[in-house]
Amino acid sequence: MTAMENPDIARVMRHSVQHARDNTYELVDDILKVPATNYTDPGRFKLEVDRIFRRLPLMLAPSCEIPNPGDFKTMEVAGVPILLTRGSDGKVRSFINSCTHRGTNVATAPTGNAKRFTCPYHGWTFGQDGSLLAVAASADFGAVDKSCLSLKALPVAERAGLIFGSVDPNLKLDIDAFLCGYDALLEAFNFKDWHFFSSRILRGPNWKIAYDGYLDFYHLPVLHKDTLNATGMLGNRAHYHAWGPHQRLVAPDRAARELGDKPESEWTDDLVLNGVWTIFPCISIASFNGGGRGVMISQLLPGDKVGESWTRQMYLMENAPSADQEAAAHEQFAFLEVVVRDEDYDTGLRQQRALDHGTLDHVLFGRNEGGAQAFHKWTDRIIAASDEELPALFAGADIVA
Ligand code: FES
Ligand SMILES: [Fe+2]
Structure with a gap:
């Protein structure tokens, strides 16, 4: 066309x-x-x-910056650290880049390709979909419900080869409505x-x-x-x-x-x-x-x-x-x-x-x-x-x- x-x-x-x-x-x-x-x-x-x-939703990155499954990108939006991942399913997801143990950034490289993210502080491991896969030395740490400790997911959508997302997990404005x-x-x-x-x-x-x-x-x-x-x-x-x-x-x-x-x-x-x-x-x-x-x-x-x-x-x-x-x-x-x-x-x-x-x-x-x-x-x-x-x-x- x-x-x-x-x-x-x-x-x-x-x-x-x-x-x-x-x-x-x-x-x-x-x-x-x-x-x-x-x-x-x-x-x-x-x-x-x-x-x-x-x-608001913002244009965060062009799709071609993270084109392949496993590609990721970290950035800060007005002080909020975020992690964009492209999963093995090709889908882009967005998370607050803050470990659910004590809050440091789980991914620190500006961009890269990774199957999982191991937090550099105590070694908790998260998947491309933000789920908490493993607690380091879990027997010593004590019992936690891993399903409640995923990275915080953020609204995101790919449109026109551009990735749009908001850092507000409770955004009430649909990304398509924003785009008019x-x-x-x-x-x-x-x-x-x-x-x-x-x-x-x-x-x-x-x-x-x-x-x-x-x-x-x-x-x-x-x-x-x-x-x-x-x-x-x-x-x-x-x-x-x-x-x-x-x-x-x-x-x-x-x-x-x-x-x-x-x-x-x-x-x-x-x-x-x-x-x-x-x-x-x-x-x-x-x-x-x-x-x-x-x-x-x-x-x-x-x-x-x-x-x-x-x-x-x-x-x-x-x-x-x-x-x-x-x-x-x-x-x-x-x-x-x-x-x-x-x-x-x-x-x-x-x-x-x-x-x-x-x-x-x-x-x-x-x-x-x-x-x-x-x-x-x-x-x-x-x-x-x-x-x-x-x-x-x-x-x-x-x-x-
Ligand atoms: S802050 Fe991430 S493992 Fe401790
Ligand atoms: Fe100018």
Whole structure:
């Protein structure tokens, strides 16, 4: 199935191409003011961590990072250690990575392949399904009911070649309800068959300062004038399309340049899927071509303090690069690391420092920055919602395709 066979994707692309042909552009109604303290106040930060990162489903990892039976991955989400496993049945499971004896992490390697997990402290052993298989020196330890001492399981689901999960074992929001149908569009990438090429981690400012930078193209020709836009080809406009809080950004000038003069039968997937795909609250997926077709998936997670975040940049390629493509692929991704670290996050850390010192009451998002406007409004709505209110919030979400 081609990307254009998805009716939502086709509508979005025709929309930008038509605007380009008519020389028109869509703006949102008003300028939005956001209190500067949203980026600096520790109380606000705690609410966001508790009500967004420790509650909602998040895109945790691409499926191709743990493609084989027995593969596992450990990570922390807002301080909560988790363990993702792919069982011998091929199913992904998620657990709190905390031994039920005294709580240390049962798995410590970032990724690996294991039939069972032996806790490094006293040697209790757990299966890929989280069950407690054996208590070390069990006769000495005393009788326990092993069936009650499994690792704590967490909600998880694989959709569109991506693994979604929540660190809240009692999550009341269904993962599909959270996705608002957006995963059907992401299916067009076919990520489940892609190759996990490499990853790295960058320190950034408050997670929303960092994420704002993935939600507009306004800054591209300015901040990135010597790097991403060295050719002068990038415009500063984006059209925003939303499935609940998840947004796809399309550059209308690029759509015009690459698609405008071609019949739709020649609109290939790599051209149609360009632009930025975000998954609320902290994922951006953008296409590149270096050593073959690839995407950079950026995953932003809050740090321990309001002014700190950590971004994991993951490089996925449609096909594993051949020996002579590999250098070009490394070069492409090294370039993107430099752009984000030395331009986006360097600027964001300065912005953080200024706001921390009370330089502004509000920051502004223009009529051309509808993506970040929608993101801040969703953030406010979600932190105001109780657990019971969450399903209705997502069920009633607008689809602005
Ligand atoms: S804490 Fe895991 S075996 Fe003791
Ligand atoms: Fe940027």
